[in-house]
Amino acid sequence: MTQATGDLLTVENLNVEFDTYGGIVQAVRGVDFSVAAGETLAIVGESGCGKSVTVQSMMGLIPMPPGRITQGSARLRGQEILGQSRIDGREIRGAQIGMIFQDPMTALNPTMTIGDQIAEPLQVHKGMSRAEAAREAIRLLEVTRIPEAATRAKQYPFEFSGGMLQRAMIAMAIACKPEILIADEPTTALDVTIQAQILDLLQDLQRETGMAIVLITHDLGVVARMADSVAVMYAGKVVERGSVDDIFYRSAHPYTLGLKAAMPSNDPTLKQSLQPIEGSPPDLFSPPPGCGYAPRCPHAMKVCQQQQPPETSLSSTETNRPHGSHCWLHEADSPFKPAELHFIENDSAVEQGAAS
Amino acid sequence: MSDSTMKPNKPTPLVEARGLTRFFDVGRGRRVHAVDNVSLTVGEREIVGLVGESGSGKSTFGKTLLGLHDKTAGEVLFRGETLPAKYRSVDYQRLAGNMQMIFQDPYSSLNPRMTVGEIVAEGLRLHAGVSNAMARERVAEWLGRVGLQPDHMSRYPHEFSGGQRQRIGIARALILEPDFVVCDEPISALDVSVQAQVINLLGELKESMGLTLLFIAHDLSMVRYVSDRMAVMYLGSLVEIGRADALYFDPKHPYTEVLIGSNPEPDPELERSRPSTAIQGEIPSPVNVPAGCRFANRCPKVMEVCKTVTPQLIKLKDLDREVACHLYD
Ligand SMILES: Nc1ncnc2c1ncn2[C@@H]1O[C@H](COP(=O)(O)OP(=O)(O)OP(=O)(O)O)[C@@H](O)[C@H]1O
Ligand SMILES: Nc1ncnc2c1ncn2[C@@H]1O[C@H](COP(=O)(O)OP(=O)(O)O)[C@@H](O)[C@H]1O
Ligand code: SF4
Ligand code: SF4
Ligand SMILES: [Mg+2]
Ligand SMILES: [Mg+2]
Numbered sequence: 062m063t064q065a066t067g068d069l070l071t072v073e074n075l076n077v078e079f080d081t082y083g084g085i086v087q088a089v090r091g092v093d094f095s096v097a098a099g100e101t102l103a104i105v106g107e108s109g110c111g112k113s114v115t116v117q118s119m120m121g122l123i124p125m126p127p128g129r130i131t132q133g134s135a136r137l138r139g140q141e142i143l144g145q146s147r148i149d150g151r152e153i154r155g156a157q158i159g160m161i162f163q164d165p166m167t168a169l170n171p172t173m174t175i176g177d178q179i180a181e182p183l184q185v186h187k188g189m190s191r192a193e194a195a196r197e198a199i200r201l202l203e204v205t206r207i208p209e210a211a212t213r214a215k216q217y218p219f220e221f222s223g224g225m226l227q228r229a230m231i232a233m234a235i236a237c238k239p240e241i242l243i244a245d246e247p248t249t250a251l252d253v254t255i256q257a258q259i260l261d262l263l264q265d266l267q268r269e270t271g272m273a274i275v276l277i278t279h280d281l282g283v284v285a286r287m288a289d290s291v292a293v294m295y296a297g298k299v300v301e302r303g304s305v306d307d308i309f310y311r312s313a314h315p316y317t318l319g320l321k322a323a324m325p326s327n328d329p330t331l332k333q334s335l336q337p338i339e340g341s342p343p344d345l346f347s348p349p350p351g352c353g354y355a356p357r358c359p360h361a362m363k364v365c366q367q368q369q370p371p372e373t374s375l376s377s378t379e380t381n382r383p384h385g386s387h388c389w390l391h392e393a394d395s396p397f398k399p400a401e402l403h404f405i406e407n408d409s410a411v412e413q414g415a416a417s
Numbered sequence: 418m419s420d421s422t423m424k425p426n427k428p429t430p431l432v433e434a435r436g437l438t439r440f441f442d443v444g445r446g447r448r449v450h451a452v453d454n455v456s457l458t459v460g461e462r463e464i465v466g467l468v469g470e471s472g473s474g475k476s477t478f479g480k481t482l483l484g485l486h487d488k489t490a491g492e493v494l495f496r497g498e499t500l501p502a503k504y505r506s507v508d509y510q511r512l513a514g515n516m517q518m519i520f521q522d523p524y525s526s527l528n529p530r531m532t533v534g535e536i537v538a539e540g541l542r543l544h545a546g547v548s549n550a551m552a553r554e555r556v557a558e559w560l561g562r563v564g565l566q567p568d569h570m571s572r573y574p575h576e577f578s579g580g581q582r583q584r585i586g587i588a589r590a591l592i593l594e595p596d597f598v599v600c601d602e603p604i605s606a607l608d609v610s611v612q613a614q615v616i617n618l619l620g621e622l623k624e625s626m627g628l629t630l631l632f633i634a635h636d637l638s639m640v641r642y643v644s645d646r647m648a649v650m651y652l653g654s655l656v657e658i659g660r661a662d663a664l665y666f667d668p669k670h671p672y673t674e675v676l677i678g679s680n681p682e683p684d685p686e687l688e689r690s691r692p693s694t695a696i697q698g699e700i701p702s703p704v705n706v707p708a709g710c711r712f713a714n715r716c717p718k719v720m721e722v723c724k725t726v727t728p729q730l731i732k733l734k735d736l737d738r739e740v741a742c743h744l745y746d
Pocket of ligand 6: 601
């Protein structure tokens with residue numbers, strides 16, 4: 062699929078694997094997506110589908126060994142960043158791309174005050190003096206709405222609540238004014254009231270700075286609230302991507318449809334039960350040769366077990382972002398087109414998706 | 418719960434907490450008010466959802482109810498019998514078959530060195546008089562009931578996904594056919610698609626065998642699907658109790674409203690149309706709890722009286738609902 066012009070970050074055919082005792086884990090198997098300046102891309106999918114590994118590859122955070130990027134590219138403003146630590150004379154990690162994690166404690170040093178931890182990279186990357194950096198750290202804590210920032214800057218991570226730690230990590234991540242902020246499940250461990258505060262904060266910061274956000278989550282509610290565009294991942298691949306409206310109102314891939322049906326509904330007139338997706342994601346030691354979703358897919362056909370579905374463009378005129386889905390159901394001229402396809406025609410959910 | 422016009426044949430109480438209180442001494446004269454004067458009834462064959470933010474006292478309440486913590490004050494009645502304030506080992510032996518707990522984390526709560534068969538049969542073995550052959554048969558039957566295969570018996574927990582491990586934990590607790598089960602967050606570590614599997618499984622087991630369950634969770638939207646009633650907890654106290662759907666769609670307490678409203682919905686148009694759902698502040702420390710309403714420092718509807726007078730749970734007229742808030746005085 063052709064990329065929308067003006068993309069800030071473009072990832073193509075990314076493949077990452079890990080050596081383990083049990084064999085080679087193919088964690089990421091050909092991921093494509095792009096992010097435009099100032100927009101929020103949500104990457105959504107079940108745990109273990111490769112979301113974190115995808116973004117960690119771009120940040121140079123994959124432990125090698127046992128990890129390996131076997132194929133693919135990630136270009137920031139057209140320049141390759143895989144395997145690079147700096148482009149255009151600036152550090153990629155920290156300066157051009159900032160990152161926050163689900164568990165702030167993995168990124169924070171427990172023996173150093175919060176203020177010093179924010180100030181240190183400012184001295185290194187921006188050449189600020191000690192005093193300047195310390196003042197800037199307090200300002201950043203204020204920006205991320207930590208009350209009594211000057212006092213808090215002198216405290217250690219254990220003195221902060223989970224929500225405060227997440228704010229401190231955001232302060233650190235935006236310190237060098239990155240063009241992209243990668244947020245890997247930033248609110249998964251937080252209560253909903255604190256999640257709402259952090260999501261508001263991210264939106265406000267984006268409005269003020271114009272930075273792009275890549276938000277990893279497995280919560281479709283968070284996607285709906287935050288995203289401009291969405292990449293849905295399953296078993297190491299992007300199975301559907303498009304604008305947030307394409308993904309929610311014109312969903313096409315059976316996995317996207319399944320995820321939506323499994324979400325609790327807030328419509329009091331609908332008293333239907335939850336519709337789980339039966340089974341669990343495939344083992345990435347020996348991923349299936351065909352579509353990764355086939356073992357759980359209610360529409361699986363013979364071809365699905367044998368060959369990987371290509372991406373079909375479903376772009377509508379309603380948005381200028383490309384909408385695509387990897388599923389044999391969309392391939393009118395698939396070599397396996399046979400009568401097998403017919404049984405799905407009564408399925409309203411798929412018809413809705415495919416018709417648009 | 419007192420009687421209601423909406424539900425005439427209300428279940429007879431199976432488990433009843435009356436003014437149940439559990440404090441923890443944390444040194445220098447400071448006490449954590451983890452559970453403070455909570456009264457809640459779970460009826461025969463009823464599922465009650467207990468929801469609230471992290472640290473609100475849900476797990477402590479569940480454990481105190483089952484005698485896993487000593488009671489600081491208040492009492493627990495089981496089928497009308499008052500249970501001891503502090504369990505001795507004979508009490509555990511006598512009550513373990515009646516009351517069971519399913520724990521939060523499907524990853525750390527199963528012994529990695531035991532096979533699934535051994536894990537599920539563990540409770541049976543402790544109860545004398547069950548032969549090995551009988552135990553195998555029961556385990557096979559229960560693995561089937563929770564949607565696993567009998568031949569999974571010889572495998573180890575690490576070979577299973579989070580949702581499957583949760584099913585193993587459920588089979589382990591239910592194989593003793595307890596009269597009452599406390600499920601502590603059995604789903605929050607799981608993906609939505611799998612959470613729905615577990616919720617539906619509990620719903621089916623309730624239909625087929627009449628489970629009585631206290632279901633502890635953060636998230637009301639999922640819990641309401643299996644709950645008959647829900648109770649909302651904040652900083653050690655119950656703030657609202659009512660029928661699950663009615664409470665979810667028509668919350669009366671400002672905190673319940675905030676909990677439900679701050680959960681974003683999977684609908685981009687709706688989310689674009691509501692600018693912000695966040696309230697200020699965080700849950701206060703349960704050490705030295707503030708006077709007055711415990712939610713006052715964050716409540717969007719706070720009044721002068723809220724800062725000094727602690728609101729009590731009162732029953733709302735014409736509604737099967739109890740609320741602790743001065744708006745309803
Ligand atoms: N053994 C203990 N000693 C001291 N304080 C404790 C102990 N156990 C729990 N607490 C405190 O009691 C309060 C209630 O804790 P509890 O674990 O019951 O909360 P919860 O509602 O289950 O939270 P979560 O949703 O995070 O599981 C918390 O402030 C907690 O820190
Ligand atoms: N360091 C590692 N060694 C081996 N396997 C790994 C490593 N990191 C991730 N994986 C595997 O890669 C797959 C994708 O993981 P991850 O990207 O963390 O998933 P998620 O979508 O939940 O973020 C999983 O099967 C995971 O077990
Ligand atoms: S390719 Fe086949 S198995 Fe995969 S999602 Fe489409 S119909 Fe289902
Ligand atoms: S009592 Fe007052 S502060 Fe507490 S919830 Fe009601 S209105 Fe809010
Ligand atoms: Mg991850
Ligand atoms: Mg708990």
